[in-house]
Amino acid sequence: MSGADDWRPTARLDVLAARARVLAAIRGFFAEAGVLEVETPALSFAGSTDPALASLSTRYTGPGAPLGATLWLQTSPELAMKRLLAAGSGPIWQLCRVFRDGERGRRHNPEFSLLEWYRPGFSMHDLIDEVVALLRCVLGGNPFEERLTYAEAFERALGVDPLGATIDALQAVAVRAGIAGAEHLRLADRDAWLDLLMTHCVEPGLAANGITIVHDYPASQAALARLREDEPRVAERFEVYVRGVELANGFHELGDAAEQRRRFDADNARRRSAGLPEMLIDGRLLAALESGLPDCCGVALGVDRLVMLATGAQTIDEVIAFPLERA
Amino acid sequence: MGIYSTNEFKGGLKIMLDGDPYSIIENEFVKPGKGQAFNRVRIRNLKTGRVIERTFKSGDTVEAADVVETNMQYLYNDGEQWHFMHPETFEQLTADATAVGDAAKWIKEQDVCIVTLWNGVPLGVTPPNFVVLSIVETDPGVRGDTSGGGGKPATLETGAVVRVPLFVQTGELIKVDTRTGEYVSRVKE
Numbered sequence: 001m002s003g004a005d006d007w008r009p010t011a012r013l014d015v016l017a018a019r020a021r022v023l024a025a026i027r028g029f030f031a032e033a034g035v036l037e038v039e040t041p042a043l044s045f046a047g048s049t050d051p052a053l054a055s056l057s058t059r060y061t062g063p064g065a066p067l068g069a070t071l072w073l074q075t076s077p078e079l080a081m082k083r084l085l086a087a088g089s090g091p092i093w094q095l096c097r098v099f100r101d102g103e104r105g106r107r108h109n110p111e112f113s114l115l116e117w118y119r120p121g122f123s124m125h126d127l128i129d130e131v132v133a134l135l136r137c138v139l140g141g142n143p144f145e146e147r148l149t150y151a152e153a154f155e156r157a158l159g160v161d162p163l164g165a166t167i168d169a170l171q172a173v174a175v176r177a178g179i180a181g182a183e184h185l186r187l188a189d190r191d192a193w194l195d196l197l198m199t200h201c202v203e204p205g206l207a208a209n210g211i212t213i214v215h216d217y218p219a220s221q222a223a224l225a226r227l228r229e230d231e232p233r234v235a236e237r238f239e240v241y242v243r244g245v246e247l248a249n250g251f252h253e254l255g256d257a258a259e260q261r262r263r264f265d266a267d268n269a270r271r272r273s274a275g276l277p278e279m280l281i282d283g284r285l286l287a288a289l290e291s292g293l294p295d296c297c298g299v300a301l302g303v304d305r306l307v308m309l310a311t312g313a314q315t316i317d318e319v320i321a322f323p324l325e326r327a
Numbered sequence: 328m329g330i331y332s333t334n335e336f337k338g339g340l341k342i343m344l345d346g347d348p349y350s351i352i353e354n355e356f357v358k359p360g361k362g363q364a365f366n367r368v369r370i371r372n373l374k375t376g377r378v379i380e381r382t383f384k385s386g387d388t389v390e391a392a393d394v395v396e397t398n399m400q401y402l403y404n405d406g407e408q409w410h411f412m413h414p415e416t417f418e419q420l421t422a423d424a425t426a427v428g429d430a431a432k433w434i435k436e437q438d439v440c441i442v443t444l445w446n447g448v449p450l451g452v453t454p455p456n457f458v459v460l461s462i463v464e465t466d467p468g469v470r471g472d473t474s475g476g477g478g479k480p481a482t483l484e485t486g487a488v489v490r491v492p493l494f495v496q497t498g499e500l501i502k503v504d505t506r507t508g509e510y511v512s513r514v515k516e
Binding site for chain 1: 334355356357358359360361362363364365367379380381382383384385
């Protein structure tokens with residue numbers, strides 16, 4: 001395509017219409033479920049500490065910050081939404097734009113639409129049921145659904161125990177599985193090796209026509225999920241795959257302020273050792289948890305990928321009007 | 328030579344890997360929402376033509392390959408080497424059978440080819456997409472049979488053998504698509 005044409009959208013207009021129908025279906029689903037729609041700031045004084053997420057930033061100068069202050073663009077609305085939950089909001093949902101530096105590819109754009117919702121009183125499997133109901137509402141039909149643990153998924157695809165295997169063992173599995181260049185890779189930790197095997201070997205084997213829920217992630221990948229009381233090697237975290245595409249990530253939310261602070265500190269320690277900038281810890285979230293987060297589960301779902309699935313698109317560029325290169 | 332980070336990866340980029348020059352065919356960014364990012368690439372070995380896959384950790388770097396593609400005129404073959412000349416600088420260079428590869432069966436003196444140079448040495452030769460060559464030998468064919476079915480083999484002046492329609496005869500000029508090796512049309516002198 002010639003340069004003169006790059007003012008045009010990359011998505012066809014009928015696909016943008018299908019996108020609008022997906023958004024309307026989401027609004028209808030939550031209205032019917034009695035979940036409150038909320039909005040929280042896209043810009044925050046605290047960025048994400050997660051070492052796997054790079055925050056974009058901007059500057060604000062004016063009343064409230066006469067000398068100028070760095071504001072971080074949200075990588076997800078999670079922390080602000082938990083403050084609403086602690087304030088007694090009850091069940092809430094939000095559809096918002098989130099931003100992640102360094103992410104661009106067939107299924108990635110540095111800004112994308114995230115659907116995030118929280119359900120006080122739900123167990124992890126209650127929330128999984130609701131995610132599946134939403135997917136059936138948006139995608140139609142009655143797709144086959146399967147739930148398995150992270151350990152079962154690895155066992156089935158690779159015959160390896162992801163909770164116990166050493167780095168050397170995981171690398172050997174990667175080489176044996178034929179991941180080209182695995183013998184040359186230098187990865188920071190065990191979890192990066194698990195990510196390599198997950199993306200290259202486990203995901204491609206997930207149900208090609210249905211919904212797969214992988215749950216009980218290793219404790220080292222708990223992020224903001226609670227560890228399971230009866231099996232502390234795993235966290236009450238789940239990921240939803242549809243036709244092998246990673247679509248949503250959910251937690252039984254961590255409510256313990258002291259444990260949350262330890263996780264933030266651990267994130268920053270990993271950032272230091274990886275040579276990444278340390279991020280300011282969100283004191284307002286910790287104060288909210290101190291005040292008391294209701295027992296709840298929450299999930300974040302990539303809306304652009306949902307539209308890809310609804311329309312049969314192969315690339316994210318087919319479902320957004322103006323991706324990075326045309327922004 | 329320079330260094331490329333995975334963020335610079337795109338189709339056509341020339342990189343060094345295990346001592347050989349490669350061209351990137353396809354680059355896929357793969358990242359779990361809460362995990363390590365990877366670049367999964369399909370690359371062509373420019374010496375052997377073989378296509379392989381390779382996974383890099385995002386942010387890793389690789390050495391750039393000093394590979395350039397340049398238009399050169401084919402002059403002659405001395406029995407072992409193919410001689411080419413740059414049309415503007417008149418600089419000449421020679422390529423061996425490995426570098427010339429399949430192009431040998433299509434090119435004639437004066438044809439302008441794309442010569443791929445690695446550190447100044449020819450690595451490959453791409454013939455023009457279309458060439459016009461004369462038929463030195465083909466069966467006379469059955470008179471009156473002009474149906475499209477089948478066709479017959481014809482040997483060209485360069486030694487290449489292509490399938491041609493039955494009505495095409497020895498001594499005629501034909502146009503051939505070198506990318507597919509298929510007959511396109513007859514050409515009037």
